[in-house]
Amino acid sequence: MAEEQRVILEYADKIDPKKADDYIKVGGYKGLEKARSMDRKALIDEVKKSGLRGRGGAGFNAGMKWSFVPIKDEDRYVVCNFDEGEPGTYKDRIICEKNAQALLEGMAICGAAIASKQGYIYCRGEYPFVVKMLREAIKSAKDSGALGDFDIEVRMGAGAYVCGEETALIESIEGHRGEPRFKPPFPGVAGLWAQPTVVNNVETFACLPYIMTNGADWFAGIGAAKYPGTKVLTLTGDVENATYFEVPTNYMLRDVVYKLGGGVKGGKKFKAVQVGGTSGAFIPEQNLDTQIDFDSMSAIGAALGSGAVFVMDETRDIVDIVTRISKFFEHESCGKCNPCREGTWRCREIMEKINAGKASQKDIDNLMLLSRVMKNAALCGLGQAAPIPIDSTLEHFGYEYSRKIV
Amino acid sequence: MSNYTDIIASCQGKKGGIIEAFHAIQEQYNYIPEEALKEAAKHFGIPEAQAYGVATFYSYLSVEKRGRYIIRMCESAPCHVAGADELLKEMESILGIKVGETTADGKFTLELTECIGQCQATPVITINSEPHFDVNKAKLAEILASCK
Numbered sequence: 437m438a439e440e441q442r443v444i445l446e447y448a449d450k451i452d453p454k455k456a457d458d459y460i461k462v463g464g465y466k467g468l469e470k471a472r473s474m475d476r477k478a479l480i481d482e483v484k485k486s487g488l489r490g491r492g493g494a495g496f497n498a499g500m501k502w503s504f505v506p507i508k509d510e511d512r513y514v515v516c517n518f519d520e521g522e523p524g525t526y527k528d529r530i531i532c533e534k535n536a537q538a539l540l541e542g543m544a545i546c547g548a549a550i551a552s553k554q555g556y557i558y559c560r561g562e563y564p565f566v567v568k569m570l571r572e573a574i575k576s577a578k579d580s581g582a583l584g585d586f587d588i589e590v591r592m593g594a595g596a597y598v599c600g601e602e603t604a605l606i607e608s609i610e611g612h613r614g615e616p617r618f619k620p621p622f623p624g625v626a627g628l629w630a631q632p633t634v635v636n637n638v639e640t641f642a643c644l645p646y647i648m649t650n651g652a653d654w655f656a657g658i659g660a661a662k663y664p665g666t667k668v669l670t671l672t673g674d675v676e677n678a679t680y681f682e683v684p685t686n687y688m689l690r691d692v693v694y695k696l697g698g699g700v701k702g703g704k705k706f707k708a709v710q711v712g713g714t715s716g717a718f719i720p721e722q723n724l725d726t727q728i729d730f731d732s733m734s735a736i737g738a739a740l741g742s743g744a745v746f747v748m749d750e751t752r753d754i755v756d757i758v759t760r761i762s763k764f765f766e767h768e769s770c771g772k773c774n775p776c777r778e779g780t781w782r783c784r785e786i787m788e789k790i791n792a793g794k795a796s797q798k799d800i801d802n803l804m805l806l807s808r809v810m811k812n813a814a815l816c817g818l819g820q821a822a823p824i825p826i827d828s829t830l831e832h833f834g835y836e837y838s839r840k841i842v
Numbered sequence: 843m844s845n846y847t848d849i850i851a852s853c854q855g856k857k858g859g860i861i862e863a864f865h866a867i868q869e870q871y872n873y874i875p876e877e878a879l880k881e882a883a884k885h886f887g888i889p890e891a892q893a894y895g896v897a898t899f900y901s902y903l904s905v906e907k908r909g910r911y912i913i914r915m916c917e918s919a920p921c922h923v924a925g926a927d928e929l930l931k932e933m934e935s936i937l938g939i940k941v942g943e944t945t946a947d948g949k950f951t952l953e954l955t956e957c958i959g960q961c962q963a964t965p966v967i968t969i970n971s972e973p974h975f976d977v978n979k980a981k982l983a984e985i986l987a988s989c990k
């Protein structure tokens with residue numbers, strides 16, 4: 437199996453994402469109609485049964501998340517995480533640029549499940565042209581009547597990676613600094629303006645119309661049993677075909693690089709691939725025969741994350757790249773918690789020392805200790821994941837470090 | 843040029859809309875002037891210090907005056923391996939400024955950014971938010987020349 441399987445992107449470039457009518461002609465908004473005809477509990481059960489898990493990185497069962505939302509007098513919100521800050525990732529942009537209406541329909545389906553009438557899309561500030569397009573798409577969907585009384589507002593981020601963390605994102609929509617909150621309470625109970633809120637990724641929402649129209653069993657039958665469906669991947673770095681693909685989740689990582697990716701650029705040899713963006717682990721050649729689904733990637737100490745696939749050829753200097761990555765985390769740390777604020781700073785300092793050929797084994801030992809502290813003590817996923825590129829390269833590419841050590 | 847009171851007022855109905863207001867102000871002025879920041883704080887009913895805290899948290903927002911063309915160079919890993927460093931050096935030498943600075947004529951400001959989600963065509967720069975793809979030295983000269 438080396439073919440793409442397009443579900444979300446089936447009509448890419450064949451329909452105008454801004455126009456609800458285009459989408460309706462290819463079967464759009466039928467899923468929402470069905471969702472609205474169902475009892476709320478039955479709807480959530482259907483989504484649970486499909487096995488759909490979050491596409492934003494944490495892999496949580498979507499229907500399960502919705503089922504935690506208490507239905508009382510207060511307002512509830514549906515929030516779409518379109519912060520897409522993980523370097524090497526642009527799949528949510530592609531989904532919007534090719535099939536924005538599916539995202540809107542998915543959010544409205546979630547609205548039906550948790551009895552919410554208001555949705556927000558939090559789009560990163562780097563995509564002002566997508567924001568514009570989404571606003572037109574929403575207007576078209578509203579005018580066509582397809583969304584009914586469900587409203588969607590687009591809010592723009594302003595260049596902060598940490599705002600992809602769901603509680604920081606909520607803070608940002610509220611007009612504050614994007615610093616993560618302490619959990620619990622989780623957003624499902626007290627989220628936006630302290631009201632129950634579901635936060636899901638763009639791709640998670642965009643799967644829902646297809647689950648509703650084709651049925652939970654159909655979706656559950658695609659790809660890996662425990663993380664079913666398709667996944668949109670973005671290939672970057674030293675591959676021939678640096679572009680996006682939609683594949684079933686039981687697709688093999690080796691095929692991503694060699695079949696879809698067309699292999700390493702310029703006929704060079706493969707050195708490493710980093711999956712899931714900059715916070716992902718570096719994967720060596722011997723682990724390429726792994727399925728890309730969430731659990732298979734976890735089993736090799738890596739993560740599917742956002743679905744970014746960054747390929748490095750034999751000439752790449754791993755220590756130099758990890759040094760660059762450590763600067764990313766230092767820059768993006770919000771500074772709220774000490775382990776992350778100081779830790780990312782020290783990681784960058786030590787990595788630069790190693791990269792400059794001025795470090796000793798003692799520095800590496802300190803780095804490993806620091807990594808343990810950050811993984812255990814940082815408040816949010818940013819500080820917890822920041823040392824992963826360091827740890828995984830020390831494990832699989834230790835010789836690259838040894839040769840720079842004095 | 844509309845004044846900032848109007849710009850801010852147009853966002854006032856939005857709950858938590860101060861970041862939207864900042865975006866709108868920046869669209870006009872390329873940065874957030876101190877007076878505008880004070881005005882926004884008043885409109886949204888928060889202390890100036892808090893409004894300042896918000897404006898300075900986000901890398902896309904600036905409280906310092908900037909040039910008419912804001913050039914941002916992506917330095918995330920995929921762009922890094924595609925030669926972002928050399929391109930940055932080239933840019934610094936053509937413009938005669940370092941990262942974070944503005945040319946004396948107030949035309950260009952040079953900034954670094956992390957991934958801007960256009961990694962299909964690395965290295966990438968943006969000029970006033972518009973992305974330019976697969977940038978090399980020759981292309982860079984062309985792009986800069988097109989900024990009037």
Ligand SMILES: Cc1cc2nc3c(=O)[nH]c(=O)nc-3n(C[C@H](O)[C@H](O)[C@H](O)COP(=O)(O)O)c2cc1C
Pocket residue numbers: 489490491492493494495496517518519520521522597598599600601602603635636637638640641816817818
């Ligand atoms: C530092 C950090 C950055 C994140 N960035 C994103 C992001 O850009 N997009 C996203 O969907 N989720 C991101 N997440 C995950 C969200 O916190 C959250 O788990 C997700 O939006 C839930 O949606 P899902 O269940 O549909 O995946 C990030 C998490 C952390 C800790």
Ligand code: FES
Pocket residue numbers: 523524525916917918919920921922956957958959960961964965966
């Ligand atoms: S890494 Fe430069 S645009 Fe994504």
